[in-house]
């Protein structure tokens with residue numbers, strides 16, 4: 001393990017004004033996204049879409065790294081393997097290494113993320129292909145009586161085992177414990193569950209001797225559930241989010257990159273702006289958005305070659321807005 005390599009990569013991932021593009025939708029998830037534009041996902045259409053995103057001129061001003069899916073890291077753009085294509089633009093290639101969230105036995109309605117089997121070998125292969133960071137997503141559901149402590153601890157333990165294997169291979173782990181935002185819970189409940197989850201995650205990371213300076217946290221914002229009748233304002237979301245993270249996230253970690261989790265592009269931008277308006281956080285507070293960065297571009301593209309320029313313009317504009325928000329600058 002080379003601690004300096006890990007630290008340097010992590011720092012560049014959260015460089016000022018920049019964040020991560022999550023373009024690692026699994027085959028099932030990308031089909032869900034393509035359903036909106038009536039397109040069938042195939043390796044070819046997936047590549048056409050991602051090529052549109054990655055060849056956007058000027059995007060490296062706002063995007064420090066891209067999370068790829070296994071299919072994409074093996075593909076090429078104009079004859080250049082995708083990871084090397086991204087590096088040539090000054091963007092760090094990363095890779096999703098988890099194998100999805102599956103039912104947790106004996107705990108109906110809860111999930112645990114799988115993918116630790118042979119992970120050491122898979123990381124070696126991804127590293128040879130050019131990946132310099134990785135992602136593992138754990139899912140925590142809020143319903144009456146859920147999440148259980150067992151679910152939180154099972155996911156925290158897996159995240160820590162994944163993170164330690166990544167660091168062994170000089171790959172920066174993005175540790176993603178996602179408390180889902182789609183239930184009817186209040187902001188206070190989300191705050192409580194997020195705090196409990198993060199406490200467990202950092203406890204297990206310490207137990208597995210994960211070096212905090214060489215990892216990035218990718219959490220949810222503390223927010224009202226989508227179906228909650230009273231929706232907290234952006235200022236309330238920002239206050240609760242920063243408060244929670246200051247309580248439980250150790251300061252040596254270089255950065256927190258939020259997921260968008262189903263917020264609209266505007267909501268995810270405004271909330272990030274309000275979060276960054278609050279001064280005194282020890283970490284960079286940045287983004288690793290999937291939908292919030294891509295939604296407008298996907299709609300503009302609609303699966304048609306003649307729309308590529310328009311789609312790239314939408315992608316660049318949204319990326320710039322999110323980058324400004326991350327610097328506490330209005331757009």
Ligand code: 13P
Nearest residue numbers: 022259260261289290291
């Ligand atoms: P969203 O921003 O669309 O939630 O995706 C981020 C991500 O990578 C989820 O794992």
